[in-house]
Amino acid sequence: MSHTTDTPLLPNFLAGRWQTGHGRGSTLLDPVLGTPLVRVDNTGLDLAEGFAFARDQGGNALRAMSYGQRAAMLGEVVKVLQANRDAYYDIATRNCGTVKNDSAVDIDGGIFTLGYYARQGEALGDATCLLDGDRIRMGKDPVFQTQHVLLPTRGVALFINAFNFPSWGLWEKAAPALLSGVPVIVKPATATAWLTQRMVEDVVKAGVLPNGALSVVCGSSAGLMDQLQPFDVVSFTGSAETARLIRSHPAVAGASVRCNIEADSLNSALLDPAATDGSEAFNLLVKEVVREMTVKSGQKCTAIRRIFVPRALYAATAAAMSTRLARTTVGNPRNESVRMGALVSREQHDGVLAGIAHLKTEAEVLHDGAAVGLVDADAAVAACVAPVLLGSQDPVKAKVLHEVEVFGPVATLMPYDSEEQAFELIRRGEGSLVASVYSEDPAFIARAAAELADSHGRVHAISPDVAASQTGHGNVMPMSLHGGPGRAGGGEELGGLRALGFYHRRSAVQASSAALDALARTGVAFKP
Ligand code: NAP
Numbered sequence: 324m325s326h327t328t329d330t331p332l333l334p335n336f337l338a339g340r341w342q343t344g345h346g347r348g349s350t351l352l353d354p355v356l357g358t359p360l361v362r363v364d365n366t367g368l369d370l371a372e373g374f375a376f377a378r379d380q381g382g383n384a385l386r387a388m389s390y391g392q393r394a395a396m397l398g399e400v401v402k403v404l405q406a407n408r409d410a411y412y413d414i415a416t417r418n419c420g421t422v423k424n425d426s427a428v429d430i431d432g433g434i435f436t437l438g439y440y441a442r443q444g445e446a447l448g449d450a451t452c453l454l455d456g457d458r459i460r461m462g463k464d465p466v467f468q469t470q471h472v473l474l475p476t477r478g479v480a481l482f483i484n485a486f487n488f489p490s491w492g493l494w495e496k497a498a499p500a501l502l503s504g505v506p507v508i509v510k511p512a513t514a515t516a517w518l519t520q521r522m523v524e525d526v527v528k529a530g531v532l533p534n535g536a537l538s539v540v541c542g543s544s545a546g547l548m549d550q551l552q553p554f555d556v557v558s559f560t561g562s563a564e565t566a567r568l569i570r571s572h573p574a575v576a577g578a579s580v581r582c583n584i585e586a587d588s589l590n591s592a593l594l595d596p597a598a599t600d601g602s603e604a605f606n607l608l609v610k611e612v613v614r615e616m617t618v619k620s621g622q623k624c625t626a627i628r629r630i631f632v633p634r635a636l637y638a639a640t641a642a643a644m645s646t647r648l649a650r651t652t653v654g655n656p657r658n659e660s661v662r663m664g665a666l667v668s669r670e671q672h673d674g675v676l677a678g679i680a681h682l683k684t685e686a687e688v689l690h691d692g693a694a695v696g697l698v699d700a701d702a703a704v705a706a707c708v709a710p711v712l713l714g715s716q717d718p719v720k721a722k723v724l725h726e727v728e729v730f731g732p733v734a735t736l737m738p739y740d741s742e743e744q745a746f747e748l749i750r751r752g753e754g755s756l757v758a759s760v761y762s763e764d765p766a767f768i769a770r771a772a773a774e775l776a777d778s779h780g781r782v783h784a785i786s787p788d789v790a791a792s793q794t795g796h797g798n799v800m801p802m803s804l805h806g807g808p809g810r811a812g813g814g815e816e817l818g819g820l821r822a823l824g825f826y827h828r829r830s831a832v833q834a835s836s837a838a839l840d841a842l843a844r845t846g847v848a849f850k851p
Pocket of ligand 1 (some may be wrong): 446482484485486487488510513514542543544548560561562563564565566568569584585586587623624702715728732756806811812
């Protein structure tokens with residue numbers, strides 16, 4: 324990223340005050356026009372002071388409130404964000420290069436998630452602790468029992484976020500953290516930090532949160548992990564490479580700082596072996612895959628990367644998808660005729676092209692939208708990549724196709740010869756966020772779910788009866804679990820009130836019935 328000192332420098336909010344870094348910082352660019360927008364920097368900030376302030380001031384204030392009060396506070400945050408939506412859409416167009424529908428996934432998706440937790444939290448009322456399960460007798464005499472309780476950790480939650488969701492990525496984590504009573508420090512990915520910074524600024528200025536409950540540090544990640552102490556938690560979203568560094572940091576490896584990792588993933592779509600060309604399941608698969616490839620230019624951790632169809636349908640699927648993909652106009656999101664905007668940066672553009680070249684060592688090109696050209700954008704400047712559908716007739720032999728995540732509008736079609744082989748091939752992703760299944764047969768869907776659930780955070784089944792109501796393969800809904808085992812990072816987020824678990828500590832209180840009665844009067848049953 325280049326450095327231009329005449330571009331506005333965004334302040335950080337840390338230790339309860341606005342602070343600008345003392346360095347030149349990094350310049351955020353418009354990925355379509357290549358023009359500089361704002362700079363971010365945190366050089367010279369006293370991180371230790373900021374973390375201590377959040378822990379003490381923010382944490383104490385939040386823990387003094389009940390779940391119901393904190394839920395009401397989230398409701399106030401929703402109102403602030405809704406009042407400023409236009410500004411967020413403008414920033415998204417300029418800094419993320421997204422068309423309106425794609426900006427909505429990030430902006431309105433974040434606001435929706437906050438609203439969901441505000442409603443869920445309201446039901447917890449004036450409790451200040453969560454009662455986990457029933458009391459358990461410890462011996463013959465029933466007077467001495469165990470009650471498991473969950474209490475908010477007395478630390479700070481550090482979020483290190485990915486570039487693709489500057490809004491949703493903040494709020495899907497902050498909603499359960501703040502509802503739990505744990506203060507948040509967010510470090511957005513540099514390329515798209517502006518939207519995160521602006522949302523935090525609006526919320527802080529509105530005064531709807533206690534001071535220290537929400538802080539933002541933009542720019543370099545240097546030194547942030549070093550601040551973490553045993554009762555803090557860190558939640559990371561990003562690449563597998565950076566995830567390795569987070570996991571091996573002494574705070575995590577040595578001080579048991581709780582760590583949640585959401586990393587990359589080779590998500591799959593699977594068509595029922597009984598499907599035929601033009602059947603309902605076939606059409607649903609084609610439609611969903613094309614949508615997933617193009618929403619946010621394929622920059623979704625949940626996007627479909629591998630498509631498995633019965634061998635007899637390989638050519639028909641390729642043809643049907645190509646026809647639909649050809650309708651995707653790519654270019655400047657300010658032009659009404661454009662369906663798909665840019666990737667977030669020229670670096671990502673180059674990375675995606677290199678990734679496609681890598682996949683092509685094992686795959687043929689079934690569709691490449693590049694030939695059509697860009698709308699209102701200069702191909703030498705804009706970070707735009709047209710959708711590319713690849714295909715391989717030999718997925719068993721393929722290696723790269725099951726290993727390399729290309730973070731753009733790219734997917735690979737592969738045929739399978741038996742149901743068992745299809746499940747095996749999907750599992751070659753070594754743990755993914757989501758697999759979707761397209762079928763008219765409930766029994767096949769049930770078998771697929773049983774075969775795939777252990778290696779996927781979510782199994783999304785699309786049958787004709789739910790075609791209109793299904794929420795989308797790649798859409799992360801707050802009531803469902805998000806995360807995945809193995810390569811996907813091994814993390815768990817959302818899933819309704821399950822998300823509160825990460826920000827609480829479970830303890831077994833062993834005491835008399837009278838003492839447990841007194842404790843129970845401060846609590847509410849935890850039923851996620
Ligand atoms: P990234 O390069 O790993 O960066 C992620 C975050 O880590 C950024 O904020 C980055 O800051 C920071 N970072 C970089 N080096 C660090 C270090 N040594 N210590 C601490 N933090 C460091 O990932 P990305 O390119 O932004 O995101 C794309 C990837 O994220 C894709 O692979 C995608 O699949 C994955 N993703 C996963 C999910 C999920 O929920 N599973 C969601 C979205 C994205 P800078 O930006 O300042 O470098």
